[in-house]
Amino acid sequence: MTHEYRCTVLDDTMTWGIAELCELCRVDSNLVHEMISEGLLTPQGTSPETWRFNAVAVKRIQVTLRLQNDLRVNLPGAALVLDLLEEIDELRARIRQF
Amino acid sequence: MDYKDYYKILHVGKDASQEEIKRAYRKLARKFHPDVNKNADAEAKFKEINEAYEVLKDDEKRKAYDNFGNNWQAGQEFRPPPDWESRFSRGGQGSRGTTSQHHSDFFESLFGGGRGHFTQENFSPFDQEEYSRGHDLHAKVSITLEDSYHGAKRTITLNRTVDEGGGRLSIQPQSLQVTIPKGIVEGQQIRLEGQGDSGYAKGQRGNLFLEIVFEPHRLFTTSKRDIYLVLPVTPWEAALGASISVPTLGGHVDLKLPPNSQSGQKLRLKGRGLCSKNHIGHQYVTLAIYTPEARTAEQRELYEKMARIMPYNPRSGFGG
Numbered sequence: 264m265t266h267e268y269r270c271t272v273l274d275d276t277m278t279w280g281i282a283e284l285c286e287l288c289r290v291d292s293n294l295v296h297e298m299i300s301e302g303l304l305t306p307q308g309t310s311p312e313t314w315r316f317n318a319v320a321v322k323r324i325q326v327t328l329r330l331q332n333d334l335r336v337n338l339p340g341a342a343l344v345l346d347l348l349e350e351i352d353e354l355r356a357r358i359r360q361f
Numbered sequence: 362m363d364y365k366d367y368y369k370i371l372h373v374g375k376d377a378s379q380e381e382i383k384r385a386y387r388k389l390a391r392k393f394h395p396d397v398n399k400n401a402d403a404e405a406k407f408k409e410i411n412e413a414y415e416v417l418k419d420d421e422k423r424k425a426y427d428n429f430g431n432n433w434q435a436g437q438e439f440r441p442p443p444d445w446e447s448r449f450s451r452g453g454q455g456s457r458g459t460t461s462q463h464h465s466d467f468f469e470s471l472f473g474g475g476r477g478h479f480t481q482e483n484f485s486p487f488d489q490e491e492y493s494r495g496h497d498l499h500a501k502v503s504i505t506l507e508d509s510y511h512g513a514k515r516t517i518t519l520n521r522t523v524d525e526g527g528g529r530l531s532i533q534p535q536s537l538q539v540t541i542p543k544g545i546v547e548g549q550q551i552r553l554e555g556q557g558d559s560g561y562a563k564g565q566r567g568n569l570f571l572e573i574v575f576e577p578h579r580l581f582t583t584s585k586r587d588i589y590l591v592l593p594v595t596p597w598e599a600a601l602g603a604s605i606s607v608p609t610l611g612g613h614v615d616l617k618l619p620p621n622s623q624s625g626q627k628l629r630l631k632g633r634g635l636c637s638k639n640h641i642g643h644q645y646v647t648l649a650i651y652t653p654e655a656r657t658a659e660q661r662e663l664y665e666k667m668a669r670i671m672p673y674n675p676r677s678g679f680g681g
Contacts, residue, residue, distance in 0.1 A: 268537075268553050268554055268555055269553075270539070270551055270552065270553045271552045272542055272545060272550075273550045273551070273552060274549055287552075318549065321550070322548070322550070325570070330394070330396065333390060334387075334391055348396070355399075356583075356584045359582040
């Protein structure tokens, strides 16, 4: 069985405002604010009205939700995990080139 | 269907206390969480651990499982006895995390749920919107580098909640064709609108997020949209310069190797990486000079002649 559907690639040309981001990830804006003050998200722009979030932010929210849900990690813990994971990814990529 | 040894899966003994089971579960869950563990089998392993914990943490389920377990070995062909009446026909409740949603056939034959029918009461009455709208689903799709380079179509199968009409929802395996756009890179997501779980009643369907994973390639590695290749060359090609036919994802191209090239030097093939509408990727070729073995007297003589004619110390920077 196949279906017709709209499909979007969340690539690095796309950005979202806070309301769109909340809709996309199905989260409350309070969580986004908390994640920003925890340093988990760093939007472009200076005020909530002008904030723009990219695909990295979307991924970070999704992973944070899963870590919270599956491993009962709190936000500072999730921030640490995400930073370490990014570092591991970079190191892996560097190893692969040799 | 294979019998599953839930104790073995959690690395605990059959007499393990609830506290021991919880500790073992949490440790394994951290280790195999698919966001943390990048091995291809991590997700399957994580689901297995969750399923084992779901049974063993629940006294009633554990007792029912133990009553069977005595006579079975892991991996053994398993059939529930004909007189088995599942007391757990609404199983699966409460584990609606994105990664542990679906159970093995073995679990379902013991505790029901999964492909069975369920109705409104299984949905969390968290808030009105969540109550009716279907859940978003997240999955990984692994593709080849060629799929990304050229663009491709892939058929994927996933378990999702479908509305059978009259408010009856069931989880069923469904196939859908996905267009992989040209130049997609690892880690990027494709969002398929309305392809998640069905909503309850008139609720909207959830969305489906597919995360791209690249299968390992025989020749190439990647970093974002750039492709990396290690190119073996001979000493004379490196010294004299050469035109070398180099594989790229789009077929072979000629690479001009400048004279006096060295091992480890990186050359760029512009635009031969993963290119999308808005972005361009390159292929980087790292030179590796391979030295032919000196086997015959004549060959040895040639190397000796080289040593005489062009004395060279590649370790001059070491001092001493």
